[in-house]
Amino acid sequence: MSLAVKKIPEDAASSGILIPFLFRWLIIAALADWLIGRTVTRSAIFMPKSPGMIVVYEAVTFIGQFAFTLSSLLALIAIGWIAWRHFHKRSEIVLPVALAALLVLSLLFLFVPPESWLAMTYQLFILIAIASIGKKVLNAPRREKIAWLFAALALIGATLYQLSHAVYAVLRVSTAPPFATFLFNGGELFFVLAPIALGYESILRHKLPAALAALAFGLIHFFAPAMTGIIAIWSTGLTLYLPSIFYALAIGCVCALVIDARTRGDAALPVLPVLLILAGGYAPQLSSQLFLNLIGLWLLASNATLKH
Amino acid sequence: MNKKIFPLLAIVSIAALLTFFNVPLASSQGVTIVAAEVKGDLPVNDPANAAWQKASAVEVPLSAQNVAKPILANTKVKSVTVKSLYNDSQIALLIEWTDETKNDQMVRAQDFRDAVALQFAAAEISPFFCMGQLGNNVSLWHWKADWQADITARKDMQAMYENMYVDQYPFTKPDVPTGKTAPKDYTDSNYLPAMASNNLFASAARATPVESLIAGGFGTLTSRPPASQTVQGFGAWKNNKWQVIFARASSSKEKDDVSFVAGKTYPIAFAAWDGANNERNGSKSTSQWVSLQVGGAAPGTAKEEAKAPGSVEGIVWAFLPMLGLTLAVLGLAFVAFLFSKMPNK
Numbered sequence: 001m002s003l004a005v006k007k008i009p010e011d012a013a014s015s016g017i018l019i020p021f022l023f024r025w026l027i028i029a030a031l032a033d034w035l036i037g038r039t040v041t042r043s044a045i046f047m048p049k050s051p052g053m054i055v056v057y058e059a060v061t062f063i064g065q066f067a068f069t070l071s072s073l074l075a076l077i078a079i080g081w082i083a084w085r086h087f088h089k090r091s092e093i094v095l096p097v098a099l100a101a102l103l104v105l106s107l108l109f110l111f112v113p114p115e116s117w118l119a120m121t122y123q124l125f126i127l128i129a130i131a132s133i134g135k136k137v138l139n140a141p142r143r144e145k146i147a148w149l150f151a152a153l154a155l156i157g158a159t160l161y162q163l164s165h166a167v168y169a170v171l172r173v174s175t176a177p178p179f180a181t182f183l184f185n186g187g188e189l190f191f192v193l194a195p196i197a198l199g200y201e202s203i204l205r206h207k208l209p210a211a212l213a214a215l216a217f218g219l220i221h222f223f224a225p226a227m228t229g230i231i232a233i234w235s236t237g238l239t240l241y242l243p244s245i246f247y248a249l250a251i252g253c254v255c256a257l258v259i260d261a262r263t264r265g266d267a268a269l270p271v272l273p274v275l276l277i278l279a280g281g282y283a284p285q286l287s288s289q290l291f292l293n294l295i296g297l298w299l300l301a302s303n304a305t306l307k308h
Numbered sequence: 309m310n311k312k313i314f315p316l317l318a319i320v321s322i323a324a325l326l327t328f329f330n331v332p333l334a335s336s337q338g339v340t341i342v343a344a345e346v347k348g349d350l351p352v353n354d355p356a357n358a359a360w361q362k363a364s365a366v367e368v369p370l371s372a373q374n375v376a377k378p379i380l381a382n383t384k385v386k387s388v389t390v391k392s393l394y395n396d397s398q399i400a401l402l403i404e405w406t407d408e409t410k411n412d413q414m415v416r417a418q419d420f421r422d423a424v425a426l427q428f429a430a431a432e433i434s435p436f437f438c439m440g441q442l443g444n445n446v447s448l449w450h451w452k453a454d455w456q457a458d459i460t461a462r463k464d465m466q467a468m469y470e471n472m473y474v475d476q477y478p479f480t481k482p483d484v485p486t487g488k489t490a491p492k493d494y495t496d497s498n499y500l501p502a503m504a505s506n507n508l509f510a511s512a513a514r515a516t517p518v519e520s521l522i523a524g525g526f527g528t529l530t531s532r533p534p535a536s537q538t539v540q541g542f543g544a545w546k547n548n549k550w551q552v553i554f555a556r557a558s559s560s561k562e563k564d565d566v567s568f569v570a571g572k573t574y575p576i577a578f579a580a581w582d583g584a585n586n587e588r589n590g591s592k593s594t595s596q597w598v599s600l601q602v603g604g605a606a607p608g609t610a611k612e613e614a615k616a617p618g619s620v621e622g623i624v625w626a627f628l629p630m631l632g633l634t635l636a637v638l639g640l641a642f643v644a645f646l647f648s649k650m651p652n653k
Contacts, residue, residue, distance in 0.1 A: 025316060045441040046525060062327070070323040072333035077319070109335035113573065113601055115342060122337065161369075162339050169342065169364040174391070176367035181387040184369045226438075226526070229375030233596065234437060239371035285597075288334035 023299075026078055027272055029071035030279035030292050037064025038235035043227060071279075072288035079103055079291050082298055095132035099294070101125045106287035117170050123163035129294055130156060136301040143197075144304035147270070151194035151277055151300060155293050157187020158283035184283065188238055191282040192250045198270045198300075199253030202260040209259055210252035217248045237281040254278065273299040340573065340599040341366045343392035343399060350393050350400040353542045355551035360402055363391035368578055370593035375438045376526050380591035385580035388424065388595075394602055399568045400555040401426065401600075403451075403578070410545040411583030412453035415468045420583035422453040422545075424552050427577040430522075430564040434575040434597045439523040445564040448521040448529070449539045451552050453583070456517035456543045506534045517541045518554060522564055536562050558602075570603040 041061045049057055083099035086092040105114075105122045114122060130152050137148045161184040164177035203210045221228040221244055232238045232247065240247065254274060261271040273296040280292030326333060344363040351357030368390055372383040389404045403424050411422045426449045429435055435444030457463065465472060479499045494500050502510035508519060508531055518541035523529045538560070543552040559567040566574060575597040581587040 021316065022319075025319075042436065045436060066323060066327045069327040069333060070320065073319060073323050073326070076333060106335050106337070109337065110332060113340070114335070114337055115340065115601070119337075119340075162337075165339055165364070165366055172364075174361040174363060174365055176365035176389040180367040181369040225377060225379060226375050229438065230436070233375070237596070239369065239596070240374050241371040283338070285336060285338040286334040287337050290337060 022074055022077060022081075023272075023295075026071060026074040026295070027276060027279075029067050029074055030276055032067035033064065033071045034235060034279040034281075036060060037068050039231055040064070042230045042234055045230075046226070068288075071292070072286075075288050075291035075295065076103065076106075078295050082295070092132060092135075094128060098125045098129040098132060102129060102287075102290075102294075106291075109287065115169070116166070120163065120166035120170050123159055123166055126159045126290065126294075127156065127163070130159075130297065133294070133297050133301050136298075137304045140301075140304035147194065147197040148297070148300050148304055150190045150197045151273075152297055154187050154191035154194060154277075154282060155297065157183050157190060161187065161283070185239075185241060188282055189242060189246075191238070192242060192246045194277070195250045195253045195257070195274055196246075198274055199257040199260075202256035203253050206256040206259045210256040213255035214248035214252035217251045218244060235281070236278065237283045237285065270300065270303060273297070273303065336573070336599060338597075338599055339366055339368070340601050341390050341392055341401075341576065343394045343401075343568075343600065343602045345570070345603055346393045346395050348395065350395055350398050350555060352398075352400055352540055352553055352555040355402055355404075355542075355544060355553060359393060360391055363393055363402075365389050365391050366598070368595045368598055370578065370580060370595050373438070373579070373590055373592050373594045376590050378589070378591055380585075380587060382585075383587055383591065383593040384582035384585045385593040388578050388580055390578070392600060392602075394558065394568065394570070397558060398555055399558050399602065400553055403550075403552045403554070405550055405580055406548060407545070407550050407582055407584075408548050409582075409584040410453070412457040412545070413463060413468070414454040415463060415465060420586055420588045421581070422550060422583045423451060423581040424550070425450040425579040426554060427579070428566040429575040429597075430566060436525070437577050437596050438594070439526055439529065441525050443524070445522055445524040447562075447565045448523060449541075449554050449556070450519045450521060451517055451541045451543055451554065452519065453517075453543060453545075453550075455514055455519070456541070458514045459517060508534065508537070517543060532562065538562075568602045573599050573601045576600040 041057070041064050044057060044060075047053075079099050080103055083096035083103070087096035102122065102125050105118070105125070108118075109122075112118070134148070134152060137145050140148070161180050164180050164183065168175070168177050217228070220231075228240070232240055238247070254271075257271040257274060276292050276296035276299065280289040280296060284290040284293055325331075342364060346359050346362065351359050366389070367387050369387050370383075370385055372381050373379065374381070385405050385407065387405065391402045393400050393402075403426075405424070407422055409422075411420060413419050414421050427437075427439075428447045428449075429440070430445045430447050433444065435441045435446060440446035477494075479494050479496050497504040500510065503512060516537060516539065518537075518539040520532045520537050520539045521529055522532060539554055539556045541552065541554050543550060545551075558569070568574065576599070577597050578595040579592045581592045587593075
């Protein structure tokens with residue numbers, strides 16, 4: 001939780017005091033939602049609890065719920081701010097429109113089920129937003145470009161999976177879209193490859209902690225598969241269909257990135273978007289989780305352009 | 309410092325209030341299976357019925373169950389395709405998946421059946437997707453290929469081993485030929501205690517190929533009482549594909565069971581077994597929670613129904629509102645962009 005945000009991307013840093021400050025709290029709230037609300041409380045569901053422990057469990061659950069609401073609120077503000085920032089600077093028109101549309105539609109979906117053409121519009125705006133953010137990394141170094149692309153392809157895969165169903169529903173085609181499962185599984189592959197692409201340099205600097213983190217995943221997966229399921233499948237949206245070595249390596253890379261963030265100023269940058277994307281999870285089931293992914297991609301793109 | 313703290317305090321206070329009053333800020337946006345409304349009876353025994361064309365199909369990815377042992381890493385069913393229909397009293401789901409082999413016999417010890425199961429959350433919140441959790445039970449509908457085969461023509465050891473010989477069945481009717489006995493031929497149920505106690509697995513005649521169960525965590529899977537086995541089913545294997553229909557009354561008075569109300573959304577998860585791959589019990593393919601929405605767009609009017617699914621007219625009408633909304637938003641934004649002030653550099 002005490003992860004220092006030593007450097008905020010240019011767009012955020014140039015906006016005054018409040019928004020970078022909110023980004024910092026967004027990351028903390030998102031991590032709390034992910035690790036407390038969706039992981040710790042769920043890990044304890046099969047644990048026998050004494051009356052005292054039940055009180056603690058309920059308190060932790062409430063903290064998780066509060067973290068979820070706070071991260072949802074901050075994500076809405078951050079998405080609105082990014083849209084406003086680009087609009088105000090007249091640097092971009094498509095991205096603010098797409099983000100504003102996503103914001104409005106996500107709030108509308110609280111009252112109206114996201115179905116047929118409304119769902120399709122929503123999914124299309126997600127793809128437009130990703131493409132618009134992607135424009136920022138066109139001139140970035142190849143390594144940053146590839147790492148961003150992997151993270152983006154994860155979200156694109158999950159979005160195309162949903163979009164294909166929405167399009168078929170709109171077209172009133174009664175068969176399932178082809179390649180839907182391929183898109184979904186492909187997205188998961190890129191979701192795992194993204195931290196590897198971002199953290200492979202860090203892992204060389206911090207071999208031991210990265211190896212220990214990867215080993216811990218392997219041991220937990222072997223000895224307590226239910227725990228792995230709760231952590232990886234339930235809270236992050238992964239299906240774990242890939243060989244375990246992929247997930248272990250990704251965890252090792254994230255661990256190395258976090259250590260880099262603690263020890264090196266410049267290397268601290270990619271870890272924040274990675275943590276946001278991880279907190280958002282794969283194939284987001286909630287609008288707030290989607291926004292965490294989009295904000296993560298936007299920060300990653302801003303970071304990539306900084307290095308250019 | 310104050311510039312930072314006051315807005316943050318305001319945001320934290322708003323978040324605390326929203327949490328306290330349980331006001332959501334995030335909407336669900338996962339893939340949703342929308343049950344289409346049908347006038348009249350549901351085609352509960354006919355996967356080829358034209359009524360199924362009214363429902364949109366959703367392909368739900370499955371992966372090997374890897375949470376509870378025993379774990380079989382290479383399960384064969386990679387996805388299921390789901391459609392749903394409902395009328396004023398019933399709901400039905402059609403599940404399809406590719407399976408190159410038909411495994412509908414469990415007579416021999418080395419045989420395992422093909423099967424598919426649906427899981428519903430008994431409460432509004434989604435519990436752990438693997439069999440629920442303590443205090444948050446899940447309701448399960450488990451279709452079994454061998455139970456389906458039992459309804460058509462029950463097979464026993466004699467069907468599998470034609471040349472087998474049995475000296476005698478001491479508790480059967482005297483006129484039953486040796487080696488041709490069936491459970492109904494037993495005269496004294498004291499010697500068939502499982503059947504006498506209405507154990508579904510020992511039932512001589514099956515009313516449904518679907519077992520209705522309840523669970524609240526690993527190792528708690530329990531069959532509902534025989535009187536509560538209200539889920540009907542039908543399954544057929546054709547062209548390397550299983551098509552299985554589940555049907556039940558929309559409302560249920562059972563404890564920890566789900567009742568379906570039009571306009572509402574319910575968490576649903578899927579599991580499938582390929583018997584040819586020795587899949588049974590926890591060795592299976594599973595999905596995570598997806599959403600089942602009962603009803604969606606208004607039921608088809610005469611004009612709408614006249615449009616064939618996927619017809620050019622249908623496509624045009626479907627795209628027009630989306631195109632209009634997108635153009636309106638883009639147009640408004642473009643106008644605002646043109647007339648907005650340039651920021652001071």
